[in-house]
Amino acid sequence: MNQPATDGSASGKLILAWIWVSIPLLWGIWVTFGNVAKLFTPPAAP
Amino acid sequence: MAAFLDRSHSIAGPGFSRWLVPPAALCIHLCIGQVYAFSVFNKPLAQLLCAAQSACPPATAKVISTIPGDWSITDLGWIFSLAIVFLGLSAAVFGRWVERVGPRMAMFAAAVLFGAGLIVAGFGTAIHNLPIVFLGYGVIGGSGLGIGYISPVSTLIKWFPDRPGLATGTAIMGFGGGALIGAPLAVLLMKHYSSPTSNGVAATMVTMGIIYFLYMMVGALIVRLPAVGWAPAGYVAPTESRGLITSGNVLVGDAIKTPQFWLIWAVLFLNVTAGIGVLGQASLMIQEMFGVVAAAAAGFVGLLSLFNMVGRIFWASSSDALGRKRTYMIFFALGAVLYAFVPSLGHAHALVLFILAYAIILSMYGGGFATVPAYLRDMFGTVQVGAIHGVLLTAWSAAGVAGPVLVNYIRQYQIDHGVAKADAYSVTMYIMAGLLVVGFICNWLITPVAQRYFVKSGTAEAAA
Numbered sequence: 001m002n003q004p005a006t007d008g009s010a011s012g013k014l015i016l017a018w019i020w021v022s023i024p025l026l027w028g029i030w031v032t033f034g035n036v037a038k039l040f041t042p043p044a045a046p
Numbered sequence: 047m048a049a050f051l052d053r054s055h056s057i058a059g060p061g062f063s064r065w066l067v068p069p070a071a072l073c074i075h076l077c078i079g080q081v082y083a084f085s086v087f088n089k090p091l092a093q094l095l096c097a098a099q100s101a102c103p104p105a106t107a108k109v110i111s112t113i114p115g116d117w118s119i120t121d122l123g124w125i126f127s128l129a130i131v132f133l134g135l136s137a138a139v140f141g142r143w144v145e146r147v148g149p150r151m152a153m154f155a156a157a158v159l160f161g162a163g164l165i166v167a168g169f170g171t172a173i174h175n176l177p178i179v180f181l182g183y184g185v186i187g188g189s190g191l192g193i194g195y196i197s198p199v200s201t202l203i204k205w206f207p208d209r210p211g212l213a214t215g216t217a218i219m220g221f222g223g224g225a226l227i228g229a230p231l232a233v234l235l236m237k238h239y240s241s242p243t244s245n246g247v248a249a250t251m252v253t254m255g256i257i258y259f260l261y262m263m264v265g266a267l268i269v270r271l272p273a274v275g276w277a278p279a280g281y282v283a284p285t286e287s288r289g290l291i292t293s294g295n296v297l298v299g300d301a302i303k304t305p306q307f308w309l310i311w312a313v314l315f316l317n318v319t320a321g322i323g324v325l326g327q328a329s330l331m332i333q334e335m336f337g338v339v340a341a342a343a344a345g346f347v348g349l350l351s352l353f354n355m356v357g358r359i360f361w362a363s364s365s366d367a368l369g370r371k372r373t374y375m376i377f378f379a380l381g382a383v384l385y386a387f388v389p390s391l392g393h394a395h396a397l398v399l400f401i402l403a404y405a406i407i408l409s410m411y412g413g414g415f416a417t418v419p420a421y422l423r424d425m426f427g428t429v430q431v432g433a434i435h436g437v438l439l440t441a442w443s444a445a446g447v448a449g450p451v452l453v454n455y456i457r458q459y460q461i462d463h464g465v466a467k468a469d470a471y472s473v474t475m476y477i478m479a480g481l482l483v484v485g486f487i488c489n490w491l492i493t494p495v496a497q498r499y500f501v502k503s504g505t506a507e508a509a510a
Binding site for chain 1: 261345
């Protein structure tokens with residue numbers, strides 16, 4: 001019983017679902033990159 | 047409610063996109079992956095009493111609290127360990143139940159347990175009762191972790207028979223990503239709730255319990271099972287076994303009798319042991335070996351978390367083309383070489399190469415988790431792969447205890463015997479390389495499962 005991957009009615013839900021999971025993940029990656037940048041930043045002179 | 051959660055009500059109708067199932071799985075894994083970020087609570091939990099009296103030492107002080115009765119970091123370490131142990135135990139015990147009731151009920155149970163676990167831990171924190179925190183996050187939350195971890199795996203494998211590595215890799219990538227979200231979210235909330243007499247950790251746990259419950263419920267709402275006999279367009283299921291990829295099915299009770307299951311158990315155990323111990327020591331290690339400041343060390347840990355996450359999707363999807371056995375051969379061979387070189391890179395003060403080596407090692411640590419469901423599917427078929435995966439996760443629990451103990455013990459032994467702190471990691475790295483060589487041998491010994499363990503097609507359908 002083969003079935004196409006998606007149809008028109010599913011597309012809206014699909015986009016919403018992927019946005020729902022992407023937002024927190026991208027926020028987490030953004031914050032992490034901020035910390036990673038510190039690794040390559042020379043410490044400020046005392 | 048019970049009817050909605052029932053397996054029969056979560057069968058997909060015509061036109062349902064299978065690409066909705068990975069985000070459903072991610073809703074669960076992005077939340078439960080918070081366990082990797084639990085250490086962000088350790089210091090605030092160790093300062094509850096001194097915070098209440100506005101008498102905590104400054105951040106630069108060597109002691110965390112001078113108030114008698116404040117919890118020690120050693121005691122608090124048990125919260126994470128308990129959660130990982132209960133993750134493995136609940137995945138093993140409830141694996142067959144998850145297969146029977148379907149992903150929606152399992153995801154709902156995981157959301158309730160994980161959310162309630164955080165709320166109970168928040169309550170235990172508010173009344174300063176450590177056993178309640180152990181019960182909340184370690185036992186209740188840990189059980190939610192185990193059920194949540196396995197709940198989408200077999201569903202994804204059924205939806206993506208053509209790309210099982212990619213599908214399970216996407217979900218398990220979410221577990222790696224959960225730490226990237228959980229740590230800054232906790233910091234943000236603790237800042238919001240803090241007052242002159244509280245560091246806000248109890249309220250933060252309760253809030254996170256509610257947020258995570260609601261977020262996980264979205265996954266339970268959108269997940270669907272494929273109808274019996276469904277296959278993606280253009281996909282033809284193999285009718286004969288090819289190499290390690292079987293066309294038959296082994297039930298969980300029989301799978302655990304095969305040497306192949308225990309070899310894969312050892313493969314996962316050794317891969318995780320080598321990674322988890324070092325992950326816990328990463329911050330301290332780079333500070334002692336290279337003299338970097340704590341903020342930069344946090345950046346190193348963040349980078350490792352990123353590679354841990356990206357490695358899950360990269361290696362698991364690559365394994366669809368490379369083959370699972372070959373993928374693990376790469377993990378163990380490359381991992382052993384990199385671990386063996388790390389001490390030399392430390393002595394040479396080659397910071398960039400050192401970071402790069404660890405980034406690759408951690409990508410393979412994550413890749414090991416994400417590739418193993420597809421490995422099990424190849425060896426034992428799809429019918430009870432979720433339950434088999436559940437039992438296999440006891441390897442993670444064992445490694446969660448063995449890895450940190452091994453690394454901490456070896457390091458302390460060397461320091462006690464006069465080895466400089468910066469050099470104390472060398473022996474540990476060589477031992478890790480040795481563990482990976484053993485893992486290489488275990489993986490190399492894996493052969494197709496004997497025919498006597500496979501069930502007849504009628505029995506397989508009944509067990510599905």
